[in-house]
Amino acid sequence: MSTALGTPTLEDTYAQAVPDLVVPWAAAPVRDPQVVVLDEELAAELGLDPETLRTSGLLVGRVPEGVRTVAQAYSGHQFGMFQPRLGDGRAVLLGEIVAPDGTRHDLHLKGSGRTPFARGGDGKAALGPMLREYAMGAAMHALGVPTSRGLAVSTTGEKVDRDGGALPGAILARVASSHLRVGTFQYAAAHEEPTPVRALADHAIARHYPHAADADEPYLELYRCVVDAQASLVAQWLLVGFVHGVMNTDNTTISGETIDYGPCAFIDGYDPTTVFSSIDHAGRYAFGHQPMIARWNLARLGECLLPLIDADSDTAIEKATTVVQSFTQSYDGYFADGMAAKIGLAEPDYQLIADLLALLGTEKTDWTTFFRALSQGTARDLFLDREAFDSWAARRDALTDPAAVAAMDRVNPVYIPRNHLVDEALTAAEAGDLAPFHELLDVVRRPFDERPGLERWTEPGTGPFVTYCGT
Structure with missing residues (x-):
């Protein structure tokens, strides 16, 4: 209709x-x-x-x-x-x-x-x-x-x-692009026979991955596509310092889009254990856990698709396992490629990236500020242990590509939604003053363009920050 x-x-x-x-x-x-x-x-x-x-x-x-x-x-x-x-x-x-x-x-x-x-x-x-x-x-x-x-x-x-x-x-x-979720497939699998799961999978293919319909194994190809899309998405989350906060399977999309922003936030100082959500007491959805959780969620999708992947259950499990295991390699590749672009390399150097993350983690350096400062030659000033940074920077400088260096400001934002300023804007809006919220929108819609008068949007908050689901 x-x-x-x-x-x-x-x-x-x-x-x-x-x-x-x-x-x-x-x-x-x-x-x-x-x-x-x-x-x-x-x-x-x-x-x-x-x-x-x-x-x-x-x-x-x-x-x-x-x-x-x-x-x-x-x-x-x-x-x-x-x-x-x-x-x-x-x-x-x-x-x-x-x-x-x-x-x-x-x-x-x-x-x-x-x-x-x-x-x-x-x-x-x-x-x-x-x-x-x-x-x-x-x-x-x-x-x-x-x-x-x-x-x-x-x-x-x-x-x-x-x-x-x-x-x-x-x-x-x-x-x-749709609201199809891993949880949608879980509902179909839990409440119906495989036929509705098949109808749902056919719709997902037509909606998001039409090329899969022509594959020798269309439902396995659908699964591959979703795994790859989520690997790319979660890598992009980490590259910009984003914490979703509630990565339940019902918040994991088939399309590979971010959805259901509840207790989400952006990290300031780099720390993989960062948790913002008031209800995530065990740190299940911590910043650095997000790739592992995404893979776990995708394994649940694979379970729903098993009857469609192969009539023989053992064969279906083997095929699905191979696909979900590919998540790690795909994620690592997307993240490494993104990090290479952020630090001015044409190709990733995995050890250089790992050493940088260790250095940033030791000093809890502000994630967003560091990468922008790196392109401007001022990153050294962010570190207490400047000798450690100098050692890393000398290795990085030997590997940089001029074109990649020139492009760094196009992948490293100046501004992100700083958590304390977001809360400030929302509190004002609830009291009837929308001016701070419109300023917030103006800032985040042009994250890569440094502008005078917005200096406070580059400054991290102080103290621990907690977010709530808002329901």
Whole structure:
């Protein structure tokens, strides 16, 4: 089904392909919606008119007659514990938009009220967490990291009760190439026979990896593609110092995009054990653990695909194991290539990179500041043990490539969403002052361009920093 919006249409190929994995559901009525922030550039990419978006009510779930909105079902391992029934507890999928360039995107609401998958919450969202996801998506997009993106945040005219008291309610309208997750496959595998898993896999292939349909083993090729996409994604997270904070299987996408920004943050000083999330007491999703967790999550996807990979279970396990084991080599390659670009090498030198990480870890050097300073010749000043840095720098200088050195400022940002300044902006927004939030957006949307007056955005915070999921 597709229904005209006066711009592109909303389609529902996912709901048609796997009807057992969705529940028809509408967003809760909103009393007084007000668009707080709208990404007009993204709207243009989608072929949508910003002024129509501001007034039509689409951004809070008011869809034209005939459009079928749904809540999506999925399972997931949450902190290693399997939950067979999760799903969109406070979200609805409005449909899919085919942009003028032919690409297909989900339009999805978050904070739009309770659904049948709600697990005790009120289904609503507060303004601060929705603005956080909007800003983080904008930052990651500007950094070149695959991500879902916030199209808009709208207040609802209601208050929601949270630990901090009554807060302004809000809805995030976000865009992603899809919301297919490892957890989606887990739900299909746990609740149905292999046929729905096959339908889901066929849809994933058509949506994201159409070349796999022509492979000798299409479902094994699908698995290879997802493993490689996630290896690339997680490498990019570490290269920019990003900590997702809640890498459950239901937050691991088939597309290889970052999704569900909750207790996420960027590291200041380099420390692989860094944890920001208030609920990650054991450090399962620490900064340096993210590659290992991604591989673990992908192994769970492989388990779901086994009946499709081969009729003989032993053969299927052997083939899937080979694929998931390839994650480590792929990740190492992506990370090493990225690090080579960050330090001005045409090709990676694994030992040089390992020694740099050890040096940065010893002194907890600010991750973002170091790489930018390296291209400007001022990195030495960041170290107490300057002899150790000099020794490393002499080895690096002997290997540098002029073209790679010239390109360093295009891969090493000046600005990231500094955690304390993000919180400052969100607190002000919840109190009615959006100026700091707009400054935040202006900074993170141009991360590689050094600009006067933004010096405080280059400074790390002081003391430990804690983030919360915001539900």
